[in-house]
Amino acid sequence: MSARFSPPELAGTDFEHPLLEVSLGPHHPSTHGVFRMDAALDGETVVKLKPVFGYLHRNHEKIAEKCSYLGSMPFTDRLDYMCSLTNNWGYALAVEKLTGLAVPERAEYIRVILGELTRLINHSAVVGFLLQDMGAMGTPLMYAFREREKILDLFESLTGARMMCNYMRFGGCRCDLPPGWIGQARGVAAKFPLFLDEFEALLTGNEILKARTEGVGVLTPELAVNAGVTGPMLRASGVNYDIRKVDAYGVYGRMDFRVPLGERGDVFDRYMIRILEMRESLKILDQALRDIPDGPILNLNAKLRNLRPKPGEAYGRIEGPKGELGFYLISDGGPNPYRYRVRPPSLINLTVLEDMCLGQTIADAVVILGSVDIVLGEVDR
Amino acid sequence: MNGAGIIKGLVETARNFAGSYHDRERLTTVQYPEETLPPVENARTLPFLVYDGGDAMAGLRCTACMICEKECPPQCIYIIKDQARKPDYMGKMQLQPKVFDIDMSVCMSCGICVEVCPFDAIKMDQVFELSTDDRFAGLLFDNEKLARPNEYFRQLHKTEASEVDARREEEKRKAAAKAAAKPPLPGGVK
Amino acid sequence: MSGADQIFVWIGHEAAGWAPAPAQPLVSAILAIAGIMAVFGACFALTTVAERKILGRMQNRFGPNRVGPYGLFQPLADGVKMLTKEDIVPFSADKTLHFLAPLVLTVPVWLAFAVLPFGRNMSALDLDCGVLFFFAIGSASELAVFMAGWSSQNKYSLVGAMRAIAQMISYEVPLVLSTVPVLMLAGSLSLNGIVAAQGSHTIGGLARWNVFTPWGLAGLLLFLIAATAESNRSPFDLPEGESEIIAGYLTEYSGFKYALFFLGEYLGLFAVTGLAVTLFLGGWHAPFQWLEWAPSWLWFGAKFSVLIFLFIWARATLPRLRLDQLLNFSWRFLAPLSLINLAVAAAWHWTGAWESAAAAPVRWLLCAALIALPAHWLGRALRGRLPPPRKYRYAE
Numbered sequence: 001m002s003a004r005f006s007p008p009e010l011a012g013t014d015f016e017h018p019l020l021e022v023s024l025g026p027h028h029p030s031t032h033g034v035f036r037m038d039a040a041l042d043g044e045t046v047v048k049l050k051p052v053f054g055y056l057h058r059n060h061e062k063i064a065e066k067c068s069y070l071g072s073m074p075f076t077d078r079l080d081y082m083c084s085l086t087n088n089w090g091y092a093l094a095v096e097k098l099t100g101l102a103v104p105e106r107a108e109y110i111r112v113i114l115g116e117l118t119r120l121i122n123h124s125a126v127v128g129f130l131l132q133d134m135g136a137m138g139t140p141l142m143y144a145f146r147e148r149e150k151i152l153d154l155f156e157s158l159t160g161a162r163m164m165c166n167y168m169r170f171g172g173c174r175c176d177l178p179p180g181w182i183g184q185a186r187g188v189a190a191k192f193p194l195f196l197d198e199f200e201a202l203l204t205g206n207e208i209l210k211a212r213t214e215g216v217g218v219l220t221p222e223l224a225v226n227a228g229v230t231g232p233m234l235r236a237s238g239v240n241y242d243i244r245k246v247d248a249y250g251v252y253g254r255m256d257f258r259v260p261l262g263e264r265g266d267v268f269d270r271y272m273i274r275i276l277e278m279r280e281s282l283k284i285l286d287q288a289l290r291d292i293p294d295g296p297i298l299n300l301n302a303k304l305r306n307l308r309p310k311p312g313e314a315y316g317r318i319e320g321p322k323g324e325l326g327f328y329l330i331s332d333g334g335p336n337p338y339r340y341r342v343r344p345p346s347l348i349n350l351t352v353l354e355d356m357c358l359g360q361t362i363a364d365a366v367v368i369l370g371s372v373d374i375v376l377g378e379v380d381r
Numbered sequence: 382m383n384g385a386g387i388i389k390g391l392v393e394t395a396r397n398f399a400g401s402y403h404d405r406e407r408l409t410t411v412q413y414p415e416e417t418l419p420p421v422e423n424a425r426t427l428p429f430l431v432y433d434g435g436d437a438m439a440g441l442r443c444t445a446c447m448i449c450e451k452e453c454p455p456q457c458i459y460i461i462k463d464q465a466r467k468p469d470y471m472g473k474m475q476l477q478p479k480v481f482d483i484d485m486s487v488c489m490s491c492g493i494c495v496e497v498c499p500f501d502a503i504k505m506d507q508v509f510e511l512s513t514d515d516r517f518a519g520l521l522f523d524n525e526k527l528a529r530p531n532e533y534f535r536q537l538h539k540t541e542a543s544e545v546d547a548r549r550e551e552e553k554r555k556a557a558a559k560a561a562a563k564p565p566l567p568g569g570v571k
Numbered sequence: 572m573s574g575a576d577q578i579f580v581w582i583g584h585e586a587a588g589w590a591p592a593p594a595q596p597l598v599s600a601i602l603a604i605a606g607i608m609a610v611f612g613a614c615f616a617l618t619t620v621a622e623r624k625i626l627g628r629m630q631n632r633f634g635p636n637r638v639g640p641y642g643l644f645q646p647l648a649d650g651v652k653m654l655t656k657e658d659i660v661p662f663s664a665d666k667t668l669h670f671l672a673p674l675v676l677t678v679p680v681w682l683a684f685a686v687l688p689f690g691r692n693m694s695a696l697d698l699d700c701g702v703l704f705f706f707a708i709g710s711a712s713e714l715a716v717f718m719a720g721w722s723s724q725n726k727y728s729l730v731g732a733m734r735a736i737a738q739m740i741s742y743e744v745p746l747v748l749s750t751v752p753v754l755m756l757a758g759s760l761s762l763n764g765i766v767a768a769q770g771s772h773t774i775g776g777l778a779r780w781n782v783f784t785p786w787g788l789a790g791l792l793l794f795l796i797a798a799t800a801e802s803n804r805s806p807f808d809l810p811e812g813e814s815e816i817i818a819g820y821l822t823e824y825s826g827f828k829y830a831l832f833f834l835g836e837y838l839g840l841f842a843v844t845g846l847a848v849t850l851f852l853g854g855w856h857a858p859f860q861w862l863e864w865a866p867s868w869l870w871f872g873a874k875f876s877v878l879i880f881l882f883i884w885a886r887a888t889l890p891r892l893r894l895d896q897l898l899n900f901s902w903r904f905l906a907p908l909s910l911i912n913l914a915v916a917a918a919w920h921w922t923g924a925w926e927s928a929a930a931a932p933v934r935w936l937l938c939a940a941l942i943a944l945p946a947h948w949l950g951r952a953l954r955g956r957l958p959p960p961r962k963y964r965y966a967e
Contacts, residue, residue, distance in 0.1 A: 020726070044894070067454050068452065070452065070493060071452060071453075071454035071493065072454070073491075073493075074454050074489055074491035074493065075454060077491075131890060134890035134891055135805060135806070135808065135890045135891025136888075136889065136890040136891075137626065137805060137886055137887055138630060139394060139626075139629060139630050139887050139888060142630035142631055142632060143397075143630070143631065146409055146631050149409065153421075156421050156423070156424055157421050157422070157423055157424075158423065159423070160423045160424055160425035160492060160505065161424070161425060161490060164489070164490065164491070166491045166492065166493075174496070175423075178422070178423065178540075198393060201389050201390070201392075201393050202389070202390045202393040202394070202888070203390070204386070205385060205386030205389055205390075206386040206387060206389075206390050206889070206890070207383070207384065207386050207387055208387065208806055208889055208890050208891075208892055209386075209890055210386070211892070211893075211896050212890065212891075212892070212893060212896070240966040242966070245966075258965035258966065259965060259966040260963050260964075260965055260966075261963065261964050261965065261966055262961075262963060263961050263962070263963070264961070268961075269961070272961070272963060273963070276963055304496060304497055305448070305452060305497055361893065361894075361895075363809075363893050363894070364893070383946070383947065383950035383951075387888075387889065390888045390889065391884060391885070391888050393888070394629045394884060394887050394888045395629075395884065397628075397629050397630070397631060398625070398628050398629045398884075401628040401629075401631060402628075407631050408628070408631055408632070408633070409631055409632075410631075410632050410633050412633075
């Protein structure tokens with residue numbers, strides 16, 4: 001049951017001024033999953049907003065305590081179901097830290113290629129959905145999904161599945177690239193900038209888009225850093241923090257790319273940062289596809305079954321498309337982890353939703369939610 | 382100019398509209414079920430059991446080692462061993478499964494059962510048109526429903542099947558060469 | 572000129588001839604009404620399919636194409652669906668108003684079709700004050716929106732209805748004001764008279780449509796923008812398609828009443844499109860004199876279809892405006908611009924002596940500047956003082 005909001009102090013006024021309570025309920029036309037916002041409105045302005053989630057809780061962390069380490073890997077696909085490969089990578093990183101396994105170079109390059117492809121599909125879908133929420137009747141969404149399909153076809157020919165890839169293993173990758181895959185990937189990466197140019201021609205200069213997103217949902221850098229916000233939301237507020245540069249995990253240390261930073265931290269900045277990040281991802285893709293060496297794709301000491309890491313703990317994190325995705329594992333020497341914890345970027349980014357929405361109208365609250373880029377699978381696990 | 386962005390957007394949509402009549406790139410719909418996408422070799426949907434030869438139950442490669450049942454993340458495989466043994470492709474006597482059920486409504490197509498199977502007995506199929514109106518038993522596949530011949534496996538996953546077949550042939554050849562190279566024991570005893 | 576052009580008039584005459592003499596005016600009126608309802612009912616069905624297919628093509632997909640060839644029987648399927656749905660009326664709703672609202676929307680809109688001239692001698696009612704009648708009737712249908720929102724006893728519906736009313740009333744002003752130059756220069760409120768005033772031809776056989784003048788072009792653009800807002804179409808469809816208030820004033824309607832609301836909205840769109848064609852695009856005249864051999868109702872239909880395509884195109888491309896931005900746009904941009912358009916039309920009229928070939932471009936450019944410059948300044952004022960263009964720096 002939702003909590004009742006207490007009305008503001010009336011302090012001797014002559015007439016009542018009650019707040020209109022609106023529940024943008026779990027069944028939402030423009031939601032990103034089953035998510036609810038309890039808002040108190042003064043006319044059209046949002047006075048209080050409480051996000052309510054948990055409708056998609058699936059006991060992911062508890063299941064991992066009963067499954068073996070390998071058995072948890074398919075479940076990580078289903079966390080942020082738009083970006084399954086980066087979830088796999090985060091988990092594989094954590095277990096590799098726990099067990100001390102090294103990853104061969106070819107596998108690292110494959111991981112980078114797939115990670116950047118995942119970033120492309122996530123950002124194009126997010127921009128499409130943001131415009132859909134703004135009422136653009138699905139046209140940018142359809143264009144974005146047309147490009148996404150090409151990348152999903154690449155995933156299918158490599159990993160066997162379009163979305164639930166289950167591809168990374170502890171110490172490398174599950175199977176090697178089929179012949180011709182690199183050529184196909186190069187073809188996709190060559191056509192993507194044209195799509196981005198068309199997309200920007202449709203959207204970036206559009207006066208209506210600018211009017212709806214400029215100055216809306218401003219997030220100050222201080223608040224972002226204090227709240228633990230990460231990912232494109234943080235960089236749109238101007239804070240320079242990209243885990244690919246900070247940790248330089250995988251072979252990102254060898255890649256030449258820039259990190260775009262926003263100025264004002266409003267919805268337009270977040271949209272623009274995602275477009276710029278897509279362009280940088282294409283640069284990384286070109287370099288990785290050019291430089292990928294031959295060799296083994298799995299560490300020879302890697303064990304599939306009966307992996308029993310020594311007792312200890314590890315935290316593996318990656319720069320996922322939505323933010324810092326982290327996996328914290330405590331092992332007690334058995335085949336199952338003692339504690340398995342996911343740091344969901346969408347959930348942590350959601351905690352500042354109220355601060356961003358205060359003083360805006362209710363129509364803006366929907367647009368702001370779209371720019372936070374949540375996936376309920378990750379928020380609720 | 383004031384409305385420039387809107388006009389650029391209108392030009393973009395008009396270009397897609399005109400392009401949809403002659404450019405395949407601008408109209409990417411595949412009209413299922415009249416048209417289907419070409420099959421992808423590595424694609425996986427649900428598992429099946431491989432058998433060699435003509436008789437499905439006699440030729441099943443599965444030896445009921447229970448590894449796939451143990452490793453399956455959603456625990457959708459249910460195996461009961463049959464104590465009667467049968468020879469495998471190398472002539473060694475192996476156990477076989479009396480009951481091998483997979484609940485396809487629980488299976489999440491992760492392919493871990495395929496990865497861990499030491500006998501190349503279970504592989505991933507590519508069927509997805511499995512709708513049934515029987516809610517419980519309709520998607521519970523037993524040995525017979527799961528069994529598919531090796532030719533089917535080769536047709537679906539050419540590379541993998543030829544690699545598996547080559548390996549098994551190599552092992553048979555090596556075993557035969559070893560048996561031929563052994564001197565016969567005295568007294569005609571083998 | 573005759574034959575194909577006057578075929579419907581001829582059919583009407585012959586059919587009315589069968590009736591006894593005192594009943595003939597009544598029968599011919601009924602025939603005209605039946606004809607209009609049949610044609611525009613079919614047009615409504617066709618437009619729903621065409622909209623979905625055009626929207627689909629612009630989004631790189633087919634529209635509906637399973638029901639009938641190219642999906643043309645889709646409206647039949649939709650009709651069956653709407654008719655067989657359960658008609659739910661909320662328990663606490665005001666039953667009479669809830670029932671009457673779709674009717675109050677649809678009936679005045681049908682009335683508005685009576686004055687439009689669809690071809691030579693083809694208007695059902697030739698009123699001397701046709702334009703006045705049209706706008707009066709059109710405004711009457713706005714009451715239905717509020718009736719729907721109020722009678723539903725639902726706070727979301729009420730909020731949606733109030734927003735819809737605010738939008739519709741605000742956009743009435745530019746809608747009507749943008750047509751005043753046409754009336755001034757044609758000298759008549761009768762729609763047939765306005766079409767006749769666009770019937771002469773100038774150099775090269777180009778017809779003197781109002782849209783070929785600067786004030787006519789500006790007037791058409793203003794009229795079309797205001798018409799989009801009046802019909803609650805994207806980018807002004809905040810009252811109806813909004814994500815947070817579900818369906819606004821339409822929330823509590825289901826089944827056939829919902830279908831009636833949509834019929835009323837689309838018919839309203841057709842009526843204002845017909846008016847735009849009549850006032851600005853020369854009605855049933857051909858664009859060039861040597862094209863006058865084609866039937867006049869075909870020309871009307873062709874221009875009508877082009878404008879409908881423009882509406883669908885705008886819907887596919889543009890996101891929605893927020894309510895305060897919508898109202899600002901109307902009051903601070905469209906309304907002043909339509910007033911300035913009056914002055915431009917007057918300037919055009921006073922420089923009528925510059926028709927000679929040498930001075931005509933000067934006249935055109937002068938009047939165009941008279942409207943374009945205020946448009947530019949008003950646009951700047953609407954956007955307010957913009958922050959400097961954003962630069963995205965890259966971290967070092």
